[in-house]
Amino acid sequence: MENFRSWIDIGGGFEVIVNWLRSNMAWLFGAISNAVNGVLGTSRTVLNAPPPIVVIAIFAAIAWRTAGLGVAIFTFVGFGLIWYMGLFTLTMSTLALVITSVVIALLLGIPLGIWASKSDTVWQVMRPILDFMQTLPAFVYLIPAVLFFRLGPVPGVVATLVFSLPPAVRLTNLGIRQVPTEIKEAALSFGSTGRQMLLKAELPVALATIMAGVNQTIMLALSMVVIAGMIGAGGLGNEVLRGITQLRIDVGFEGGIAIVILAIFLDRVTQALGDSTRKQT
Amino acid sequence: MAIIEVRDLYKIFGPSPKRAIPLIKKGMSKAEILKKTGCTIAINGATFSIEKRETFVVMGLSGSGKSTFIRCLNRLIEPTHGEIIVDGDDVMKMDMEKLRQVRRYKMSMVFQNFGLLPHRNVVNNVEFGLEISGMEKEKRREKALSAIKLVGLEGFERSLTSELSGGMQQRVGLARALANDPEILLMDEAFSALDPLIRTQMQDELLELQAKMHKTIVFITHDLDEALKLGDRIAILGPDGRVRQIGTPEEILSSPADEYVKRFVQNVDRTRVITAGTVGGHPASITYPSENLQAAMRAMERHGTSSVFVTDTDRRLKGIVTIDAAAELQKQGKKDLGSAIIDDVYTTSPSTPISDLLATAIKTRYPIALIDDEGRFHGSVSRAAIITEVSKGYEGSNNDLPQTLSELQTAGANGEEA
Numbered sequence: 073m074e075n076f077r078s079w080i081d082i083g084g085g086f087e088v089i090v091n092w093l094r095s096n097m098a099w100l101f102g103a104i105s106n107a108v109n110g111v112l113g114t115s116r117t118v119l120n121a122p123p124p125i126v127v128i129a130i131f132a133a134i135a136w137r138t139a140g141l142g143v144a145i146f147t148f149v150g151f152g153l154i155w156y157m158g159l160f161t162l163t164m165s166t167l168a169l170v171i172t173s174v175v176i177a178l179l180l181g182i183p184l185g186i187w188a189s190k191s192d193t194v195w196q197v198m199r200p201i202l203d204f205m206q207t208l209p210a211f212v213y214l215i216p217a218v219l220f221f222r223l224g225p226v227p228g229v230v231a232t233l234v235f236s237l238p239p240a241v242r243l244t245n246l247g248i249r250q251v252p253t254e255i256k257e258a259a260l261s262f263g264s265t266g267r268q269m270l271l272k273a274e275l276p277v278a279l280a281t282i283m284a285g286v287n288q289t290i291m292l293a294l295s296m297v298v299i300a301g302m303i304g305a306g307g308l309g310n311e312v313l314r315g316i317t318q319l320r321i322d323v324g325f326e327g328g329i330a331i332v333i334l335a336i337f338l339d340r341v342t343q344a345l346g347d348s349t350r351k352q353t
Numbered sequence: 354m355a356i357i358e359v360r361d362l363y364k365i366f367g368p369s370p371k372r373a374i375p376l377i378k379k380g381m382s383k384a385e386i387l388k389k390t391g392c393t394i395a396i397n398g399a400t401f402s403i404e405k406r407e408t409f410v411v412m413g414l415s416g417s418g419k420s421t422f423i424r425c426l427n428r429l430i431e432p433t434h435g436e437i438i439v440d441g442d443d444v445m446k447m448d449m450e451k452l453r454q455v456r457r458y459k460m461s462m463v464f465q466n467f468g469l470l471p472h473r474n475v476v477n478n479v480e481f482g483l484e485i486s487g488m489e490k491e492k493r494r495e496k497a498l499s500a501i502k503l504v505g506l507e508g509f510e511r512s513l514t515s516e517l518s519g520g521m522q523q524r525v526g527l528a529r530a531l532a533n534d535p536e537i538l539l540m541d542e543a544f545s546a547l548d549p550l551i552r553t554q555m556q557d558e559l560l561e562l563q564a565k566m567h568k569t570i571v572f573i574t575h576d577l578d579e580a581l582k583l584g585d586r587i588a589i590l591g592p593d594g595r596v597r598q599i600g601t602p603e604e605i606l607s608s609p610a611d612e613y614v615k616r617f618v619q620n621v622d623r624t625r626v627i628t629a630g631t632v633g634g635h636p637a638s639i640t641y642p643s644e645n646l647q648a649a650m651r652a653m654e655r656h657g658t659s660s661v662f663v664t665d666t667d668r669r670l671k672g673i674v675t676i677d678a679a680a681e682l683q684k685q686g687k688k689d690l691g692s693a694i695i696d697d698v699y700t701t702s703p704s705t706p707i708s709d710l711l712a713t714a715i716k717t718r719y720p721i722a723l724i725d726d727e728g729r730f731h732g733s734v735s736r737a738a739i740i741t742e743v744s745k746g747y748e749g750s751n752n753d754l755p756q757t758l759s760e761l762q763t764a765g766a767n768g769e770e771a
Contacts, residue, residue, distance in 0.1 A: 257424075262456060
C-alpha cells in the first residue's frame with residue numbers, strides 16, 4: 073500500500089494545481105475579487121446608510137407584507153435587541169455578505185439548474201460535483217480561497233458560494249423536471265419555441281420549488297458566513313470567533329443570538345414568498 | 354375532401370426502431386419483434402384519411418397506441434415511418450419553424466388532464482396559444498373572451514384554474530384550443546378524466562359546438578359509447594397497434610370487420626345507435642288531393658298493408674288512412690278521401706335512436722312516420738322492424754332466452770344420450 077501511494081500523490085497533485093492557478097490565473101482572481109467587492113460594497117452601503125431604526129422598520133414591514141403580523145413583531149423586537157446589544161453594524165455586514173453570496177449563487181445556480189434539467193448527460197456530470205461541493209469540509213477550501221484572494225471578505229464570499237450554490241442548482245433542476253408532461257406538451261402543441269416554453273410554462277410552474285432552493289441557499293450562506301469569519305470576512309462571524317478565542321462567553325453568546333435572529337427573519341420571509349407562489353398552483 | 358391523410362404510419366419505441374419495420378412487413382408478431390429487437394410497436398401501419406369537418410374518433414383500449422397516434426399528428430411524438438399529409442403538406446418533412454406554424458394556426462390540442470397552467474387565471478390560460486403566436490394583447494384578449502363565452506365560462510374569467518371543477522377546467526382547455534380558431538381540433542381522451550354525468554354533458558356540448566363550428570375533430574377515447582356518440586366515423590385500434598376497422602358507428606355495429614371488433618361491440622346497446630332512418634322503409638303513400646280513394650286502396654293492396662300515408666304535393670305529411678276507413682267511404686259511395694285522413698299518427702326524425710321509439714311502438718297502432726325539420730315525409734318505421742332490431746341485440750348473448758317446449762325436449766334428450 074505504501075508503495076502504491078508513492079505512485080500518485082493526490083494531495084500533492086491538488087497543491088500543484090493550486091500553485092499553478094495562483095501564478096498563472098491571477099488576473100482571473102483579480103477580476104472575481106473586484107466583482108465581489110463591488111456587490112458587497114454596494115449592499116453594505118445601502119444597508120448602513122439609513123439610521124438603524126429605519127432599517128428595522130423596513131424589515132418589519134417586509135416581514136408583515138410577506139409572512140404576517142407575528143413575524144413582523146418578531147423582526148421588530150429581534151433587530152431592536154441586536155441594536156441594543158451594539159451588534160447592528162456587524163449584523164448588517166453579515167447580511168451584506170449573505171446577500172452578495174446569494175445573489176451570485178442564484179445568478180450561477182438557476183441557469184445551471186435549467187441547463188441540467190434539459191440534459192440528462194449534463195445532470196450526470198453536475199451531480200457528483202455538487203455532492204463534492206456540499207460535503208467537502210469547509211476548512212479544506214477556505215485555505216485555497218485565502219491563497220487565491222488573500223484574507224478578507226472576498227474569500228469568505230467565494231467559500232460561501234461553494235457551499236450554498238448546490239441547492240439552487242438542485243432545486244431548479246428538480247422543479248423543471250417535475251413540471252407535468254401534459255403542461256409541457258400543451259405548451260409545445262400551441263407552437264412554443266424552446267424559450268417560450270421555458271419562460272411561459274416551465275419556470276412559472278417550477279417557481280415554488282425554485283423558491284425552496286432560494287430559501288436553502290440563504291440558510292446555507294448564513295451558516296457559512298460565520299465560518300468565513302475565520303478568514304477575516306468580518307461581520308458577526310468575527311464576534312463569535314472572538315468569543316471562542318478569548319473565552320468570552322458573553323461576546324460569543326450575543327453574536328450567536330444575533331445570527332439566530334437574522335436567520336429566522338430570512339427563513340420566514342423567503343419561505344412565505346415560496347408559499348405564496350405555491351398557493352396558486 | 355380529406356384534410357388529413359395518414360399513409361403507412363408506424364411508431365416504434367426502442368433501440369434502432371427503423372430495424373423493426375422490415376420485420377413487421379414480413380409479418381412477425383409484436384411479441385416476436387420485442388424479443389428479437391427490443392422494440393415495442395405502438396402504431397402498426399396505419400393508413401386512412403380524415404375528411405374536412407368530420408369528427409373522427411380513434412378508439413382503442415389502453416396500450417393500443419391511440420395517444421401516441423394523436424401525438425404523431427402534431428409531432429409531439431416523432432413517428433418512425435410514414436406520411437402525414439395535412440392540407441397537402443407532409444408534416445413529417447417539415448422543419449421546426451414550419452411545424453410551429455402548423456401547431457399555432459392549424460391544429461390545437463385538448464388534453465386528458467387539461468394541461469392548464471396553474472399560475473394563470475382562466476382568461477390568461479385561454480390566451481396562451483395566441484400569446485405564443487405573438488398576437489397583440491388587446492386582440493388576443495378579445496378572442497379569448499369570445500372563446501370563453503363559447504364554452505359557457507362567462508363570469509369565471511379571473512378565477513384560478515385550481516378553483517374550478519374538472520368539467521370547468523376542461524372547458525378552459527377547450528376554449529384555449531378554440532381561441533386559436535384552428536381548422537383541426539385534436540382531443541386526447543378529453544373527457545375521460547371527468548365523472549360520468551359531467552362527461553355526458555360535455556359530450557352533448559361538444560356536439561352542439563361542432564354543429565355550429567364545423568371543425569375537423571380527431572377524438573381519442575377508450576370508451577366505445579363515447580366513440581359511437583361523437584364520431585361521424587370511428588377507427589378501431591387493436592392491441593397490436595393495427596387499425597382493425599374504420600366506419601360509421603352503424604357500420605361498425607352492424608358489420609364488425611373481425612372477431613376483435615365483434616367482441617368489442619357485443620355489449621353495446623345497439624338500439625341507442627341504430628337510428629329510425631336505418632331500419633325504416635318506404636311504405637305506401639299517396640299524394641292528396643291529386644290522388645284519392647282509389648289510389649289509396651290500390652296502394653294498400655299493392656304493399657299488402659292496412660294503412661297508407663298521405664302527403665301533400667310538397668311531400669309534407671298530412672296524416673294516415675286505414676283500410677277500414679277507406680272501405681267505409683267506399684261503402685257510402687264517397688270519392689273524396691279528406692274525411693278519412695287521421696292525424697294521430699306518431700312522427701319522429703330519421704336520426705332518432707330506436708331505443709327512444711320502443712315505448713311509442715308499443716302504444717301506437719300505426720307505423721311511426723319519419724319526417725325532417727320541415728315536416729317532409731321520409732318514410733316510416735313499423736313496430737315489427739323496431740322489435741326485430743331490439744331483439745338482435747340479444748342474439749349470441751349468454752342470457753337465458755326463452756325456448757320453445759320442443760327445443761327444451763330435444764336438449765333434454767341430447768343430455769341423456771351424453
